[in-house]
Amino acid sequence: MSIFQSQKEELEFMKNKNIKILAIDTSCDETSVAVLEDRKVLANVLASQTELHKKWGGVVPMVARRAHQENIGKCYLEAMKRARLKIDDIDVVAATYGPGLAIDLEVGLQFAQKFAIENKKPFIPVNHMEGHLLSSLALNSKGHGVSESLDKKQLFPALGLLVSGKHTEIILAKDYGNYQKLGKTLDDAAGEAFDKVGRMLNFGYPGGPIVSEFAKKANHKESFELPVPMRSSGNLDFSFSGLKTACLYKINSLRESGRSDKEWANDFCWEFIECVVLSITEKLGEAINQNPGVKSLLVGGGVFNNETLARRVGRLARKHGLKYLLPEKKYRSDNAVMIDLAAYVHAAGSEVLIGKKAISKVDRVPRLSISD
Amino acid sequence: MKTLRLEKGKSYKRIIQEAINTLEVSGMIVYPTETCYGIGVDATDQAAVDKLMKYKSRREGKPLSVAVSDREMASKYAEINDLADNLYKNYLPGPVTVISKGLGKLAKGVESEFGTLGIRIPDYPLILDIVSKLGRPVTSTSANISYKNRPYSIEALLKDTPEKQLDLIDLIIDAGELPHNEPSTVVDTTLNNLNVMRAGSLKFNQNLTEDKIIFAANTKSVQETENFGAMVMLKFIDTPLKQPFVLALKGELGAGKTQFVKGLAKSLKIADQISSPTYTLIDEYKYNFGHRKGYLAHMDTWRVDGVEELIRTGYSDYLQPGNVLAIEWADKFFAEIENQTKASGAKMIKVDFEHISESERRIRVYEE
Numbered sequence: 001m002s003i004f005q006s007q008k009e010e011l012e013f014m015k016n017k018n019i020k021i022l023a024i025d026t027s028c029d030e031t032s033v034a035v036l037e038d039r040k041v042l043a044n045v046l047a048s049q050t051e052l053h054k055k056w057g058g059v060v061p062m063v064a065r066r067a068h069q070e071n072i073g074k075c076y077l078e079a080m081k082r083a084r085l086k087i088d089d090i091d092v093v094a095a096t097y098g099p100g101l102a103i104d105l106e107v108g109l110q111f112a113q114k115f116a117i118e119n120k121k122p123f124i125p126v127n128h129m130e131g132h133l134l135s136s137l138a139l140n141s142k143g144h145g146v147s148e149s150l151d152k153k154q155l156f157p158a159l160g161l162l163v164s165g166k167h168t169e170i171i172l173a174k175d176y177g178n179y180q181k182l183g184k185t186l187d188d189a190a191g192e193a194f195d196k197v198g199r200m201l202n203f204g205y206p207g208g209p210i211v212s213e214f215a216k217k218a219n220h221k222e223s224f225e226l227p228v229p230m231r232s233s234g235n236l237d238f239s240f241s242g243l244k245t246a247c248l249y250k251i252n253s254l255r256e257s258g259r260s261d262k263e264w265a266n267d268f269c270w271e272f273i274e275c276v277v278l279s280i281t282e283k284l285g286e287a288i289n290q291n292p293g294v295k296s297l298l299v300g301g302g303v304f305n306n307e308t309l310a311r312r313v314g315r316l317a318r319k320h321g322l323k324y325l326l327p328e329k330k331y332r333s334d335n336a337v338m339i340d341l342a343a344y345v346h347a348a349g350s351e352v353l354i355g356k357k358a359i360s361k362v363d364r365v366p367r368l369s370i371s372d
Numbered sequence: 373m374k375t376l377r378l379e380k381g382k383s384y385k386r387i388i389q390e391a392i393n394t395l396e397v398s399g400m401i402v403y404p405t406e407t408c409y410g411i412g413v414d415a416t417d418q419a420a421v422d423k424l425m426k427y428k429s430r431r432e433g434k435p436l437s438v439a440v441s442d443r444e445m446a447s448k449y450a451e452i453n454d455l456a457d458n459l460y461k462n463y464l465p466g467p468v469t470v471i472s473k474g475l476g477k478l479a480k481g482v483e484s485e486f487g488t489l490g491i492r493i494p495d496y497p498l499i500l501d502i503v504s505k506l507g508r509p510v511t512s513t514s515a516n517i518s519y520k521n522r523p524y525s526i527e528a529l530l531k532d533t534p535e536k537q538l539d540l541i542d543l544i545i546d547a548g549e550l551p552h553n554e555p556s557t558v559v560d561t562t563l564n565n566l567n568v569m570r571a572g573s574l575k576f577n578q579n580l581t582e583d584k585i586i587f588a589a590n591t592k593s594v595q596e597t598e599n600f601g602a603m604v605m606l607k608f609i610d611t612p613l614k615q616p617f618v619l620a621l622k623g624e625l626g627a628g629k630t631q632f633v634k635g636l637a638k639s640l641k642i643a644d645q646i647s648s649p650t651y652t653l654i655d656e657y658k659y660n661f662g663h664r665k666g667y668l669a670h671m672d673t674w675r676v677d678g679v680e681e682l683i684r685t686g687y688s689d690y691l692q693p694g695n696v697l698a699i700e701w702a703d704k705f706f707a708e709i710e711n712q713t714k715a716s717g718a719k720m721i722k723v724d725f726e727h728i729s730e731s732e733r734r735i736r737v738y739e740e
Binding site: 028062063066067099100101102103164165166184185186187188189191192195196199200202203204205206210213214216217241242244245246248249260261262265366367 | 454455458462463466467554557558559561563594624625626630631644645647648650651652653654655656657675676677678680681684685686689730
């Protein structure tokens, strides 16, 4: 069902656009509210970065960040203030309905549904993973960004690569909303492996970013013979649990031999990252070979904050002549801007829901997949 | 401005004394470290820190880091948490800057606007001796003014710095061209936490000694661990018909907990891929075969900070007949989990995973 009476009206809408979408994401550790005008970011509010949490001194414990119910109203007000908009100015409302923790998803979804119904706005439920996939489409307030064109003919078919704490996926995208999962993790995600290796090195949680920092200082004097996962699996799936266990045993034996962490930690972190990057780039290379004709590579997820991964994936994309769409840093980990973007590309389609009956029917789907 | 050359042996003590004398009167010194030339003032001296800010110019609220002589000195000026403690023990002295919550005892401008403080112990005896003898932290920011290159030689520094600012420097300790090492790795320990698990674990272990072992296996591969999980689920396949069924899993990283849950899912005829729930905290899978239906809720408390957060995950909503709730790291919050389980009338078993070798695990299943 389209919200438009006729195709002509729809075309008119897409041409004039300037639609303002309010989007909400509460799928995981962060309460996030954003407002975009088409693809232009007018406001991007994360609970952990607002006044709400000043009392923590910039450092917000997980329990406070996850307090979506307490955060959401304030984040919404802050986003509207920053965007300098009134309720009347909002054209469409969007929210994540999955994947994520059920109890967390409910908060954002119900807030958005209620807002849409009370204010008579159309509502678009968004798959969080599609948000990650399209996160590179954001433009700044001046209209500049990673991808200035939305032209389907230039982008699709595309491959997607999502690497986060929960997901490690390769996706074939034939169009907006037409996705096929080619590969996924069978156990731990890449980001989880980063944090768990960080924990083994006593970097606390989340230790992944510290692993990345230490790796930068590697002097490559030592090899630990860590395994590159799933090399001969014959498919595009990932597995990082074996690498995690290999790291555990290697670290224990290094410590038992009486050597201090300082002597080997930098090289160890580097080699661990190398194994993760090789696993990802090799599978991605296979995916590119299996899908000749793809034009671009859309990536997303917090693990792309690791510069080595971002660079090596970019190099592979360029080698195969693919346009490499790496989101800006602030849009790599969870945020509502990407939810806005995913809503935007569907703003003229059947995903748009109108009226109390249709909107209130939407329920959270905690294990939603991008190909659902 | 005075320059002293650091040469082997002869002048070392005199240089240290000159540096101390300078720092004592709010003076500013340029000194070598294992990364690059740093600029130092007494970090407790407001006039000296103001002078340093004037020198660096346009810092826009960026905090300064300080050099201390040892962990003990650090603990007088910042809260050293477990993670920071680990870094002091394992990585310092060395090119690592540890950010901790400051105690507000240094001159204004040294700590960040959020009250955090960057501390390092340089792996360079000269500055360690100066700090130790002064008895107070010395700023350890690089000696270049804002937007200029990190200086590895005094010549480069002099070339890059305007006269007006050079006039603010009181003493330069010249050790010649330094190796071009990268700046220190900055680790913000206030963003992290080391999960506290001791209390819960004790309770769990105590419980095990009172329970009886109903199944045990030494598995030699991930497949065998999965098969064992499938067997355990089959043994209890009728349990969820009457009451919620809880499996409290305990075992270190990589011990096979998630593999075991894959086996549970197999016996519940769940076709979906079971992956680690560490990030989502709870993954729910619907099962439905014959007259059996409900959810397998796969939970992981590894990332969970405390009981309040555990409760917020809504895990107790799954304590309904029909459902199977498998909780990884259940030992972390065992008291809370046991209370909820009992209150709901659920059946609970405990599964203990131990590493024997890289591929071998000992798994024991306990029942009250």
